[in-house]
Amino acid sequence: MEHQLDINGKSFFVRDEGTGPVLVLVHGFPLDHTMWREQVEGLSNCCRVLSIDLRGFGKSTGPVDGISMKDFADDVAEILTELNIEEPVTFCGLSMGGYIAWQFWEHHRDRLSKLILCDTKAIGDDDAGKETREKVAQRVLQSGPEFLTAIMSGKLFAKRTLEEKSEIVNKVLQVIRNTLGESVAAASRAMAARPDFTNRLSEIDVPTLVIVGAEDAISTVEEMQSIANGIPQATIEIIPNAGHMAPLEAPEATNSAIRSFL
Numbered sequence: 557m558e559h560q561l562d563i564n565g566k567s568f569f570v571r572d573e574g575t576g577p578v579l580v581l582v583h584g585f586p587l588d589h590t591m592w593r594e595q596v597e598g599l600s601n602c603c604r605v606l607s608i609d610l611r612g613f614g615k616s617t618g619p620v621d622g623i624s625m626k627d628f629a630d631d632v633a634e635i636l637t638e639l640n641i642e643e644p645v646t647f648c649g650l651s652m653g654g655y656i657a658w659q660f661w662e663h664h665r666d667r668l669s670k671l672i673l674c675d676t677k678a679i680g681d682d683d684a685g686k687e688t689r690e691k692v693a694q695r696v697l698q699s700g701p702e703f704l705t706a707i708m709s710g711k712l713f714a715k716r717t718l719e720e721k722s723e724i725v726n727k728v729l730q731v732i733r734n735t736l737g738e739s740v741a742a743a744s745r746a747m748a749a750r751p752d753f754t755n756r757l758s759e760i761d762v763p764t765l766v767i768v769g770a771e772d773a774i775s776t777v778e779e780m781q782s783i784a785n786g787i788p789q790a791t792i793e794i795i796p797n798a799g800h801m802a803p804l805e806a807p808e809a810t811n812s813a814i815r816s817f818l
């Protein structure tokens with residue numbers, strides 16, 4: 557089933573499949589809910605899988621200027637309220653979705669039962685990183701998102717995906733191409749402004765699964781291992797032959813890790 561939920565001047569697309577415990581899937585930058593299609597397919601026989609488009613991405617709309625990671629997390633909480641979901645959910649975020657997961661834990665703890673952190677970071681950006689984000693924001697506002705496809709395709713995927721799974725790569729690049737420049741710019745600035753979460757990891761008090769592609773060039777295995785070490789109830793699953801987009805590149809291994817965790 558698909559919803560288009562109009563909430564306070566925003567409109568959210570949500571794909572809602574299956575029944576059972578709720579699993580909320582939050583995409584990375586600058587993508588949309590379609591990056592989770594293999595999880596919808598593979599996990600909706602054991603839970604209710606909600607894959608959402610964040611504000612400004614995919615088929616979701618709303619004001620994005622000055623948006624923060626906390627605003628995105630608040631949007632997820634509003635979506636759950638609108639769908640009358642009162643039970644605590646498993647929040648699964650990839651990369652930027654993980655930055656939003658930290659905020660969801662901090663500000664909506666009562667709605668959370670478990671966390672799944674895929675290919676993400678706890679640390680904030682350093683000054684050079686912030687500068688790069690601002691350059692991306694300015695360039696995308698000037699000339700649109702096409703330039704990002706070249707930058708991202710080199711970083712998002714494992715070698716095997718690039719060599720053997722061009723359909724996956726092309727679909728992701730097409731999503732990037734279709735994303736509004738103003739949303740890409742706003743999210744880039746929001747990521748630059750996100751707080752460093754490293755010192756909060758020990759406070760996370762829900763069972764947590766950390767998933768990382770063995771070849772992730774953006775959030776490395778080492779970095780994800782230190783997140784798993786920092787969270788008291790965390791376990792880590794390293795997915796072979798996958799990069800930053802592990803859930804899409806290696807869906808069977810990812811889904812089996814999620815299924816055992818749930």
Ligand code: MLT
Pocket residue numbers: 583584585586650651652653747774800
């Ligand atoms: C993402 O996949 O969401 C981005 O690579 C995150 C980032 O640029 O930090």
